[in-house]
Amino acid sequence: MFTIVHRIATTEPAEKVLDALTTIDGLADWWTTDVSGSASAGGISAFRFGENGGFDIAVTSVAPDHVGWHVVDGPAEWIGTDIDWRITRDGDYNVVLFEHRGWREQAEFMYHCSTKWAVFLQSLKALVETGTGAPAPRDVQISNWH
Amino acid sequence: MFTIVHRIATTEPAEKVLDALTTIDGLADWWTTDVSGSASAGGISAFRFGENGGFDIAVTSVAPDHVGWHVVDGPAEWIGTDIDWRITRDGDYNVVLFEHRGWREQAEFMYHCSTKWAVFLQSLKALVETGTGAPAPRDVQISNWH
Numbered sequence: 001m002f003t004i005v006h007r008i009a010t011t012e013p014a015e016k017v018l019d020a021l022t023t024i025d026g027l028a029d030w031w032t033t034d035v036s037g038s039a040s041a042g043g044i045s046a047f048r049f050g051e052n053g054g055f056d057i058a059v060t061s062v063a064p065d066h067v068g069w070h071v072v073d074g075p076a077e078w079i080g081t082d083i084d085w086r087i088t089r090d091g092d093y094n095v096v097l098f099e100h101r102g103w104r105e106q107a108e109f110m111y112h113c114s115t116k117w118a119v120f121l122q123s124l125k126a127l128v129e130t131g132t133g134a135p136a137p138r139d140v141q142i143s144n145w146h
Numbered sequence: 147m148f149t150i151v152h153r154i155a156t157t158e159p160a161e162k163v164l165d166a167l168t169t170i171d172g173l174a175d176w177w178t179t180d181v182s183g184s185a186s187a188g189g190i191s192a193f194r195f196g197e198n199g200g201f202d203i204a205v206t207s208v209a210p211d212h213v214g215w216h217v218v219d220g221p222a223e224w225i226g227t228d229i230d231w232r233i234t235r236d237g238d239y240n241v242v243l244f245e246h247r248g249w250r251e252q253a254e255f256m257y258h259c260s261t262k263w264a265v266f267l268q269s270l271k272a273l274v275e276t277g278t279g280a281p282a283p284r285d286v287q288i289s290n291w292h
Binding site for chain 2: 095115
């Protein structure tokens, strides 16, 4: 199994990060504007990216320092994978440690998703710091795969 | 061992990507302005990031579709690791497949470097597409670790 990992940090309150991860309005402001369902523990959120399809994600855990997701539908490579968000403290900073675990192959699509996650984490950081993220469809394009 | 992977693509010529990876002037325009040494096969390049230190990297391979680096000095986590740049073609796009291999631990510093590599790959893409990248010290900051 292979894992995508990322780290960002902000001096903004951890509650703002948690809000962006656990509410539909928050998720719409940094990942994709086309999101519906429930982002609370036990809920399922449906994220869509126009012609590029999307993901259905079950929220397995919500705590002040952790949000856990399990992918239940989407591209074959994503189904059954887990996404973890841990929020830790480092001095004046709230740190977000991101893991997307359970990739069965280090396929080219995983390379793309790793870079794209970094783009969306920058969008999340911008959202909590400035009030404006860059969710799809106005996300930063990195390649022919968007 | 753990690996950081990324993927970007551009419609600009592969030669521009190769030039940005294999010349000191090119590297200075997207990774760090403080780079010296030789970026050709068999050479060693010294990359510095002000008070954050830097890396000495041996160039192990240069070909039209591949550049190989081996880290010979820098943070303990980086020493002995390998960085591979593969350039492939997908329709109208030249694709850059990036691997940073040989991480002995999935430590928090690896999470940071994964996100930071994505930031610098965006800088590389901007350089070949617009003529202007965002190398250190004017790189995009992602956290308290820069």
